[in-house]
Amino acid sequence: MSADKSWKAVATEMQVIIDDAYGLYASGNADGGYERINDAYFGHYEVDGFERNTQSRIGGSRAGNVEVQFSRVKGAMRSGKPNEEVRKEADTLIAMLFEDAEKLDPPDMAWTDLAEILQKEFSEAAEMYAEGHVVRAEPKFRKAYARYYGKSSFQDNVAKSLGNARDSEIVDLYTKTKTMILNKESKPAVVASINELSDLLSKTAVDLTKRQGRAQWWATVVASLLILLREGFEAILIVGAIIAYLRKSGNENNLGAVYKGSFIGILASIVMALILICLTRFGFESGQGQEVVEGVTMFIAVAVLFYTSNWMLSKASSKAWSDYLKGKIQTSVDRRSMFSLAFTCFLAVFREGAEVILFYQAMFSGSDASGTVSAVILGMVIAVLLLVFVYKAIILTGKKLPLKPFFMATSILMFVMVVAFVGGGISEFVDAAWIQPHLVEGVPTISLLGIYPYAQSLIAQGIAILVIVSSLVLGHVLSIRKNEEKSSSK
Numbered sequence: 001m002s003a004d005k006s007w008k009a010v011a012t013e014m015q016v017i018i019d020d021a022y023g024l025y026a027s028g029n030a031d032g033g034y035e036r037i038n039d040a041y042f043g044h045y046e047v048d049g050f051e052r053n054t055q056s057r058i059g060g061s062r063a064g065n066v067e068v069q070f071s072r073v074k075g076a077m078r079s080g081k082p083n084e085e086v087r088k089e090a091d092t093l094i095a096m097l098f099e100d101a102e103k104l105d106p107p108d109m110a111w112t113d114l115a116e117i118l119q120k121e122f123s124e125a126a127e128m129y130a131e132g133h134v135v136r137a138e139p140k141f142r143k144a145y146a147r148y149y150g151k152s153s154f155q156d157n158v159a160k161s162l163g164n165a166r167d168s169e170i171v172d173l174y175t176k177t178k179t180m181i182l183n184k185e186s187k188p189a190v191v192a193s194i195n196e197l198s199d200l201l202s203k204t205a206v207d208l209t210k211r212q213g214r215a216q217w218w219a220t221v222v223a224s225l226l227i228l229l230r231e232g233f234e235a236i237l238i239v240g241a242i243i244a245y246l247r248k249s250g251n252e253n254n255l256g257a258v259y260k261g262s263f264i265g266i267l268a269s270i271v272m273a274l275i276l277i278c279l280t281r282f283g284f285e286s287g288q289g290q291e292v293v294e295g296v297t298m299f300i301a302v303a304v305l306f307y308t309s310n311w312m313l314s315k316a317s318s319k320a321w322s323d324y325l326k327g328k329i330q331t332s333v334d335r336r337s338m339f340s341l342a343f344t345c346f347l348a349v350f351r352e353g354a355e356v357i358l359f360y361q362a363m364f365s366g367s368d369a370s371g372t373v374s375a376v377i378l379g380m381v382i383a384v385l386l387l388v389f390v391y392k393a394i395i396l397t398g399k400k401l402p403l404k405p406f407f408m409a410t411s412i413l414m415f416v417m418v419v420a421f422v423g424g425g426i427s428e429f430v431d432a433a434w435i436q437p438h439l440v441e442g443v444p445t446i447s448l449l450g451i452y453p454y455a456q457s458l459i460a461q462g463i464a465i466l467v468i469v470s471s472l473v474l475g476h477v478l479s480i481r482k483n484e485e486k487s488s489s490k
Helices: 007-026 030-046 050-057 060-078 083-104 111-130 134-150 153-162 164-182 187-248 252-281 286-313 318-325 335-370 373-400 403-431 455-489
Strands: none
Touching (some): 007 050, 030 050, 030 060, 050 060, 050 187, 050 335, 060 083, 060 403, 111 187, 134 153, 134 164, 153 164, 164 187, 187 373, 187 403, 252 335, 286 455, 335 373, 403 455
């Protein structure tokens, strides 16, 4: 988005496209309407950074809900729903976009500026009353209050940020002053009351600016923290668990491959982020390509994580690990398994890295205008410290836990990641318009667990759970059979 364009302007551009899409649909061109909705999503919501700013400054769940609403509009068009139903879904989407734009855009006017206007209006009303123009003074006073306080967001923000007591104090003083004017009380008393209200509103504007400035600064800290914490948590869990696994199993000599895989993942993330940024600047719709890359990466991660978790679980018992060490590979992990572990670390970092860079690009861009760059940096620092703590906790837990519980916990964690990645991968393909989703009412959007209200993602996750359970049961049966064969041979 260009520096001189507001998010409301971007939302307005999307509204025009969405209305155009509905017009095409209503005229019988459903395919044309569908493509125009994609134009709004990829050409503005993705490329203009609306989605990334929504995720970083409002919340990932909100961005997920907006994406689902885009899918609802497209799904209604694909299914040939009545015009009224399509219009309803389109209007819901437009309302969500404008609601988010209002949160992303800075206020049109500072509270102190509003207070200055009120002070001027009240001063004129006081002069009118002092000169004996009571009939003109009352509407002047009343309309100024209603326009710049009572019917504006000024009053709502005072009540929310400073409390109902401050708002009640202002309202009571206004009511008292208006009554004095209507009762034609003495000029000095009325003028003094008007000035008292004017001073109270000026003080309130200053207090509100300070309070919301601090609130905005800390809100930015929290938003910045959550970006890195949310996106980095999965990567740290996977990488930390693998490192702890290698240390506990006496394979520290293979840690270099894991570190290399993670480092290459960071480099690949930076390259991918730069490519997507360049594509956006040159006017290409990089949003669709990003969704495809993320979706494909997720499904590669699913395959690797499934293999890795099964392999680690097979070594869960102390006897199995002892037998493993006595084999031909002695105390080292075989090359194929080592490659899988390193590649898992690469995917864990790469999958999140590019998105993190793009999110922070959006945050720093928005912080330049609001002066909260320090808040973004503080949030990043706190998130890094928390992730280091998580990493250390995983390593420490791995050292203290017995072999079998540790390996089982690590494998279960990876199985959970498999299910989450399956749902997330399907969602990325839905966003990229590769899959036309069938929406399931009543299912919430929980992006952290890869849960979306799409029949395709839910079915895919059900299949993934079935495959995981089947593999666990099969592994258990084979283990029992192998132990029985060993016992009978003795």
